[in-house]
Amino acid sequence: MKIKDYSIKSLPYIFLIIISSPIFIGYLWVFLRTFTRSMYGMRPTGGFTLNNWALILKDPILWNLVGNTFILALGLTIGILLISSAAAYPLSRMAFRGRKIYLSLSLILHAFPSVTLLIAIFFVLRWISAIPIFGRGLPLIGGFGYNTLGGVLLVSIAFMLPLGIWLMKGFFDNISWDIERAALIDGCSRFRTWRQILLPQIRPGLAALGIFAFMHGWSSFIIPYTFMVDARTAVMSTYLNLLTSGDRPIDYGVASAVALFQLLPILFFYLFTQKYLLKIFSGGMKGGS
Amino acid sequence: MKMELVNLNKSFQDVSAVKNLNLKVNDGELVAFLGPSGCGKTTTLLTIAGIYKPTSGDIFFDGERVNSLQPKERDIGMVFQSYALYPHMNAYQNIVFSLVLKKRPKEEMQREAKRVSDMLGIGHLLDRKASQLSGGQQQRVALARALIKQPKLLLFDEPLSNLDARLRMSMREEIRRLQTNLGITSVYVTHDQVEAMTMADRVAVMHNGDLLAYVTPEELHERPRTLFIGQFIGSPSMNILDAQLKSIDGSLHIKLTDGTTLPIPGERTPKSCKDGDMVKFGIRPEDVKLDSNGSVRGKVTFIESLGREHLIVSNIGEQRMQLLTEPGNKISLDSNINISVDMRKAQFFDAETGLTLLWE
Numbered sequence: 001m002k003i004k005d006y007s008i009k010s011l012p013y014i015f016l017i018i019i020s021s022p023i024f025i026g027y028l029w030v031f032l033r034t035f036t037r038s039m040y041g042m043r044p045t046g047g048f049t050l051n052n053w054a055l056i057l058k059d060p061i062l063w064n065l066v067g068n069t070f071i072l073a074l075g076l077t078i079g080i081l082l083i084s085s086a087a088a089y090p091l092s093r094m095a096f097r098g099r100k101i102y103l104s105l106s107l108i109l110h111a112f113p114s115v116t117l118l119i120a121i122f123f124v125l126r127w128i129s130a131i132p133i134f135g136r137g138l139p140l141i142g143g144f145g146y147n148t149l150g151g152v153l154l155v156s157i158a159f160m161l162p163l164g165i166w167l168m169k170g171f172f173d174n175i176s177w178d179i180e181r182a183a184l185i186d187g188c189s190r191f192r193t194w195r196q197i198l199l200p201q202i203r204p205g206l207a208a209l210g211i212f213a214f215m216h217g218w219s220s221f222i223i224p225y226t227f228m229v230d231a232r233t234a235v236m237s238t239y240l241n242l243l244t245s246g247d248r249p250i251d252y253g254v255a256s257a258v259a260l261f262q263l264l265p266i267l268f269f270y271l272f273t274q275k276y277l278l279k280i281f282s283g284g285m286k287g288g289s
Numbered sequence: 290m291k292m293e294l295v296n297l298n299k300s301f302q303d304v305s306a307v308k309n310l311n312l313k314v315n316d317g318e319l320v321a322f323l324g325p326s327g328c329g330k331t332t333t334l335l336t337i338a339g340i341y342k343p344t345s346g347d348i349f350f351d352g353e354r355v356n357s358l359q360p361k362e363r364d365i366g367m368v369f370q371s372y373a374l375y376p377h378m379n380a381y382q383n384i385v386f387s388l389v390l391k392k393r394p395k396e397e398m399q400r401e402a403k404r405v406s407d408m409l410g411i412g413h414l415l416d417r418k419a420s421q422l423s424g425g426q427q428q429r430v431a432l433a434r435a436l437i438k439q440p441k442l443l444l445f446d447e448p449l450s451n452l453d454a455r456l457r458m459s460m461r462e463e464i465r466r467l468q469t470n471l472g473i474t475s476v477y478v479t480h481d482q483v484e485a486m487t488m489a490d491r492v493a494v495m496h497n498g499d500l501l502a503y504v505t506p507e508e509l510h511e512r513p514r515t516l517f518i519g520q521f522i523g524s525p526s527m528n529i530l531d532a533q534l535k536s537i538d539g540s541l542h543i544k545l546t547d548g549t550t551l552p553i554p555g556e557r558t559p560k561s562c563k564d565g566d567m568v569k570f571g572i573r574p575e576d577v578k579l580d581s582n583g584s585v586r587g588k589v590t591f592i593e594s595l596g597r598e599h600l601i602v603s604n605i606g607e608q609r610m611q612l613l614t615e616p617g618n619k620i621s622l623d624s625n626i627n628i629s630v631d632m633r634k635a636q637f638f639d640a641e642t643g644l645t646l647l648w649e
Contacts, residue, residue, distance in 0.1 A: 178373035178446075181340050186434070187361040187390040200377040 033256040052253035056261065061239070068149055069235040069262075071141060072156065072224070073217030079157040080213040081206055084164030089194050091165065092172035093180070103169075110162035118226050125151045125227055147229045155223050160216060164209055171205035172198065207276040215266055236262040290351050290441040290474045291316050292337070297346035299332050306332040308498040310346070317472040319465070321479055321489035325521075329498040330478045334444050337476060339363050350442065361390075363442070366435030370447040372427040374419035380406075380430045381415040387438050405433040408467065425456045432464070436471070443468065443475040449484065461488055482522050486510065494518055516569055516643035519636055525574045525600055527636070530608045532570040534562055543570055543635075547606025549585050551632055559637040559646035568646060571636035574600065577612035579620070583629035585610075589622055603628070 025042070033039055034053060037046035056062050090096065091103060129135040129145025142148035175198055183193040199206070221237040228234035240262065243255040270277075297310040307329040314320045322330035335341045337348060339360035348355050355363055374383050382389075384405065385398040406412045409429045419427055428448060435443060448464070449457045465488045468475050479485050485492045486506040494501045494509065494517075502514050513519035519527045532543040535550060541558060542550040553559075559568060579601075587603035587610060594600075598613045603626060612628060620626065637646040 176371050176373060178369040178371045179375060181335070181338070181360075182367065182369060182373040182431075182434075183375070183386075184340065184360045185338060185363075185365060185367045186387040186438075189361075192390075197375055203377075 030256045030259055033252055034260055037253070039252075049253075052251075052257040055254055056257050062258070062261070065234075065236045065239050069218055069237075071149060072153055072220070072235055073214045075141065075150075075153045076156050076160065076217035076220075077210045077213040079153065080160055080164045081210050083157070083161060084168040084209065085199065085202070085206065086194075087161075087165050088168030088172050089198065092169045103166075106162040106165060110166070114159050115222065118222075121155055122146065122227070125155070128154075146227060149228070149234075152224045152227050152234070155227060156217060156220055159223070160213060164213070167209055168202070168205060171202040175201055204276060207273070208278075211269065211273045211277055215269065218266055219262070291349075292442060292474060292476070293349040293352075294333070294337070295347045295349065297333070297336065297348065298344045299329075299336050299341060300344050306498055307336070310500055312493060312500065312503060314474055314476065317474055318490045319468050319475040319477055319488060321477045321485035321492045322495055323479060323482060323485040323492050323521075324495035326480055327497075328495040330480075330495050331446055333495070334446055334476060334478045337442075338365055338367055338444055364438070364440055365442045365444055366438050366440035367444040367446065368428070368431050368435050368448045370450050372419070372424075372431045372451075374422075374427055374430055374434075376419050379416050379418050380411065380422065380433075383419070383430055384415075384433045384437055386434065401437050402433075405436045408436070409433050409463075424452050425460065428452065428460065432467075436467075440473065443473045445475065445477040445479075447479055447481075448477075450479075450481070457484075464488065483524065486522070494521065512645070512648045513571075513636060514645050514648060516571070516638040519571050519638065523573055525611050525613070527571045527573050528577070528610050529638075530570045530572075530605070530610065531640070532568055534559065534564060534566045534568060536564045543568070545570075545585070545605060546608055547586075549605070551584065551630055553635065554633050557632065557635050557637070557647060562637075562646060567640045569638040569640055569643070571638060572610075572630055572634060574611040574613045576631040576634040577610060578629050578631070579612065579614050579618065579626060580629035581627050583627040585628040585630060587626050587628055589620055589624050589626060592620065592622065601626075 029039070029042060032042070032044060035048050035050070036044040037049050037051075039045060091099060125144075125146035128151065129143070129147075131145070134143060135145035136143035136148055138144070138148075138150060141150035141153060144150040144154050179197060179201075180193055183197045184190075188197065219237060220235070221241065224234045225238045225241065228238070236258065240255060240258050243258060244250055292314040294310050294312045297307055298305070299307040310333060312320075322333060324330050332341065336343050339355070339358060339362075343356060350363065374380075375386065378386065381402055384402050388398045388401065402415065403412065406415060409432055411426060411429045411433060414422060414426055414430070419430070422430065428451075431448075445464070449460050452460060461484060477485070477489060486509070489506060491503060491505055492509050493503045496517055502509060502518055504512075509518065509522050513522060513527075516529065520529060530545060532545050535542045535544045537550060537552075541553045541564075543553060544550045559566075562568065585605060587605045589601055589603050590609075591602035592599055593602070594616065595613075597616075599616050599620075600611055601614055601620060602609060602611050604610070605628075610628065614620070638644065639646055
């Protein structure tokens with residue numbers, strides 16, 4: 001009887017393990033490949049080596065890529081947090097003409113596949129490029145035009161905003177009206193209420209969205225790939241694409257090492273922040289603040 | 290401070306929440322807005338606070354029109370049902386927040402915080418966060434936060450509804466005592482008629498956005514102007530029976546549906562009524578007694594123990610009558626009882642409009 005219970009209980013686990021094993025095997029392969037000269041299936045052949053890692057870590061381009069990717073991820077995080085939390089407040093709290101339309105429109109935009117807009121955005125970015133300084137003369141991000149990191153950032157933020165605004169609106173919706181009324185009566189302006197009373201209460205939501213945005217920015221591919229001509233030196237994901245496609249024979253050892261290198265920060269980040277990430281899905285603020 | 294509402298209207302889209310409200314609150318008075326949920330009392334309160342703008346009509350504080358003033362410019366304090374403490378601040382920060390916004394010196398904040406927290410007995414809780422306080426303590430902190438501003442007008446939005454019954458009673462007393470001592474004009478919104486009756490100087494009964502009555506608690510209880518008020522005020526609520534006016538031997542009686550007649554004392558003669566008119570006859574359960582010589586015969590359908598007394602529900606013909614008795618008498622379900630009615634306490638309402646037939 002007991003053994004039967006046990007086996008029935010373990011059935012779902014066995015099923016889950018089986019369907020997720022291809023992903024595990026894939027990652028395991030990547031991990032092993034970085035330390036071997038060659039592999040046949042899952043079997044390392046030709047012995048272990050650190051050459052793959054040495055090759056990429058010595059390559060100055062890698063650190064350039066890490067820098068760019070980091071700027072993109074961080075920029076996306078900051079941009080999304082600022083704009084979403086500011087936009088979500090009036091959408092959650094104020095009555096104004098067009099509010100409903102705006103909300104449903106942004107939801108539709110979110111459902112839209114971003115690929116369909118790539119060509120249109122190309123023209124927009126080209127147009128922005130024509131603006132002096134702002135277009136292509138800024139330090140660090142190069143500007144907001146075509147073929148600049150800032151341009152990629154701008155487009156990434158725009159694509160992610162509907163999600164960010166909706167999430168933040170959900171968090172604002174959860175705060176009781178009375179607290180805001182109490183603040184208004186105590187002498188706050190609307191802005192100060194937002195800044196000093198409401199934002200501290202949705203801190204878990206901000207953290208979750210921030211982490212989400214960072215991870216999204218860190219691994220984004222299609223936008224940097226499309227809007228940076230020099231995609232090779234753009235971000236890590238595009239570099240990885242370059243290594244695994246093209247007319248040269250592919251060095252899977254190096255490609256795997258770059259892939260793993262890109263993966264590691266995310267993995268660490270995730271380990272420490274998954275508790276906040278879960279809040280996005282529960283939407284609550286249990287134990288918050 | 291004197292507060293006056295003149296022809297106040299507030300509607301949301303096409304729903305009218307407050308209709309043409311006219312009301313004066315005297316200096317130092319505590320006025321309760323009483324009504325079932327959705328009657329417009331909280332809307333009125335938030336309009337007074339300046340959170341909502343009136344659709345039409347005016348609000349005057351000491352004769353000055355404040356319609357366009359922001360909540361922070363109105364010199365008010367407000368206490369909410371949900372307490373509405375700022376969860377990321379501790380009790381002290383909550384209490385002095387309004388002074389922080391006014392950039393008052395630190396010594397003044399500490400002095401004032403001590404003054405109000407001593408008044409409310411929460412001095413030892415000041416470094417706790419809202420989540421570490423019980424409901425009653427949170428409500429005290431919220432009250433302290435409202436009082437520290439030394440407001441000219443205090444607004445209460447069902448402040449005791451989330452507390453348990455015992456705490457509610459002691460807080461009721463305490464709020465009333467503080468309010469009287471400090472002499473702050475107050476508006477108190479509640480759906481609990483006991484709260485309104487025990488605390489308020491005057492009670493404004495609201496129903497569907499209309500002001501039905503604005504009188505003292507005694508007046509409200511003794512001279513209900515409408516059927517709604519008669520039933521809403523008092524617990525257990527007033528018995529309402531259909532009856533017909535009948536003149537017997539030259540004196541006016543009511544005839545209940547089962548044929549029983551009861552004489553109407555002269556001072557309770559319904560106005561502008563004639564023989565044969567149908568009326569709603571109201572009598573409170575405490576004015577109905579078990580009496581073996583009583584002329585009304587009923588059948589017990591339900592007995593409820595209220596501790597100090599028993600509530601007996603009986604049928605008189607087809608109609609329901611509740612009465613209060615002392616516990617210990619051996620009344621059983623389905624037994625027949627005789628009842629006497631104190632007709633000097635009778636109320637009469639128009640059968641159609643529900644308006645009183647006795648009072649001005």
